Amino acid sequence: MAKTLSVKYNGQFAYSIRISADFSELLPLSKEAIPDPGKKGCIITDDHVGPLYADEIQQELGAYYADVLSYTFPSGEENKNLDTICGLYEFLIQNHFGRKDFLVALGGGVVGDMTGFAAATFLRGIDFIQIPTTLLSQVDSSIGGKTGVDFLSYKNMVGAFHMPKLVYINTKTLETLPPVQFASGMGEVIKYGLIQRVDFFAWLGEHAAQIRSQEAEALEEMIGTSCECKREVVEEDPTEQGIRAILNFGHTIGHAIEKCSNFSLLHGQCVGLGMIAAAAISKEKGTIDDAAEQSILQSISDFSLPTQASGLSADAVLTATKSDKKVISGRVRFILLEEIGKAKIDPGLSDEELLVGIRKVLQDGGRICE
Ligand SMILES: NC(=O)c1ccc[n+]([C@@H]2O[C@H](COP(=O)([O-])OP(=O)(O)OC[C@H]3O[C@@H](n4cnc5c(N)ncnc54)[C@H](O)[C@@H]3O)[C@@H](O)[C@H]2O)c1
Ligand SMILES: [Zn+2]
Numbered sequence: 001m002a003k004t005l006s007v008k009y010n011g012q013f014a015y016s017i018r019i020s021a022d023f024s025e026l027l028p029l030s031k032e033a034i035p036d037p038g039k040k041g042c043i044i045t046d047d048h049v050g051p052l053y054a055d056e057i058q059q060e061l062g063a064y065y066a067d068v069l070s071y072t073f074p075s076g077e078e079n080k081n082l083d084t085i086c087g088l089y090e091f092l093i094q095n096h097f098g099r100k101d102f103l104v105a106l107g108g109g110v111v112g113d114m115t116g117f118a119a120a121t122f123l124r125g126i127d128f129i130q131i132p133t134t135l136l137s138q139v140d141s142s143i144g145g146k147t148g149v150d151f152l153s154y155k156n157m158v159g160a161f162h163m164p165k166l167v168y169i170n171t172k173t174l175e176t177l178p179p180v181q182f183a184s185g186m187g188e189v190i191k192y193g194l195i196q197r198v199d200f201f202a203w204l205g206e207h208a209a210q211i212r213s214q215e216a217e218a219l220e221e222m223i224g225t226s227c228e229c230k231r232e233v234v235e236e237d238p239t240e241q242g243i244r245a246i247l248n249f250g251h252t253i254g255h256a257i258e259k260c261s262n263f264s265l266l267h268g269q270c271v272g273l274g275m276i277a278a279a280a281i282s283k284e285k286g287t288i289d290d291a292a293e294q295s296i297l298q299s300i301s302d303f304s305l306p307t308q309a310s311g312l313s314a315d316a317v318l319t320a321t322k323s324d325k326k327v328i329s330g331r332v333r334f335i336l337l338e339e340i341g342k343a344k345i346d347p348g349l350s351d352e353e354l355l356v357g358i359r360k361v362l363q364d365g366g367r368i369c370e
Contacts, residue, residue: 046075108134116147120162135185139226184268198341250275256320272305277357314366
């Protein structure tokens with residue numbers, strides 16, 4: 001069943017998240033969020049998503065707003081940079097976009113992060129709407145107002161917090177998403193169950209078949225609950241000063257594997273591996289038992305995510321883990337599980353503790369010659 005959630009920012013209503021299986025409410029909700037029909041909109045999309053959905057969105061919004069244009073850039077993380085943003089600024093200037101006009105992000109997290117960043121900075125900030133079309137962006141990146149681009153070889157190095165006016169999720173867009181991208185998004189979905197809601201984790205296990213075959217009702221339920229989980233955390237800690245850190249569960253070792261594999265593995269696949277590693281460390285420290293660890297492993301493999309990575313050395317992954325931002329005096333701040341459904345922040349793990357997790361997810365325990 002379609003549903004609408006509202007998200008607060010600093011205690012005040014900020015925007016709605018609509019989860020449904022079509023675009024029928026896009027215009028009514030856009031009108032609520034951005035009422036003035038005299039405004040112009042620009043749909044920002046990539047060359048995979050644009051040909052599939054941009055016309056429909058342009059027609060919907062064009063029926064009300066003064067003018068709706070579209071701007072397409074080549075898909076891929078390698079284009080999430082300031083050069084693409086410069087091209088977009090130029091397009092907006094040439095088409096006389098002003099302070100009161102708005103942008104629409106139509107695509108995955110790359111499109112969403114860049115559109116949000118352009119909206120945060122163009123003329124010191126204009127409105128934008130998120131229409132996320134990957135599972136990852138629907139359950140994670142479109143919510144919370146983190147925007148940004150990569151700089152040199154540093155991911156998300158330049159950015160801003162800028163809240164969208166509306167997040168509109170049409171779960172039907174997932175039908176065209178490559179299966180491996182769908183599986184990647186499942187990494188973040190499973191994470192919410194593990195860090196926040198044991199009942200949701202159990203529900204995922206019970207509905208694995210319906211989710212895998214993308215049955216509409218199961219998808220809406222799953223995405224809706226994931227959005228509720230993300231909302232809960234970002235409302236409490238909008239600018240990542242404290243509790244929002246639990247969203248990094250699975251990400252510390254996950255990011256290190258992502259880097260060491262030269263980004264040949266997708267983000268959610270690495271998060272899955274990172275969660276298995278974090279579960280192994282949690283078990284080692286005595287917070288979760290063998291059965292819990294097994295059920296985490298089972299869930300990750302149920303949703304077509306890898307449970308081991310090959311060709312990486314444990315030492316290289318350890319070094320990459322420690323070069324992450326969360327290192328305080330040589331020890332790595334880490335998110336562990338107190339139990340399934342409850343995360344806890346560990347102020348500092350030793351190399352030995354980290355290696356227990358890292359070896360668990362590397363083929364042959366990561367004993368390879370570099
Ligand atoms: N802002 C945040 O809070 C936040 C959180 C997590 C991730 N991110 C960012 O999100 C990005 C990853 O996002 P992503 O996983 O969505 O990747 P993505 O945007 O690169 O999309 C993955 C691929 O799927 C294609 N695609 C998207 N929707 C499609 C559809 N419906 N049908 C067919 N193809 C489709 C895209 O063109 C692309 O090729 C990263 O840059 C990451 O840093 C941001
Ligand atoms: Zn993530």
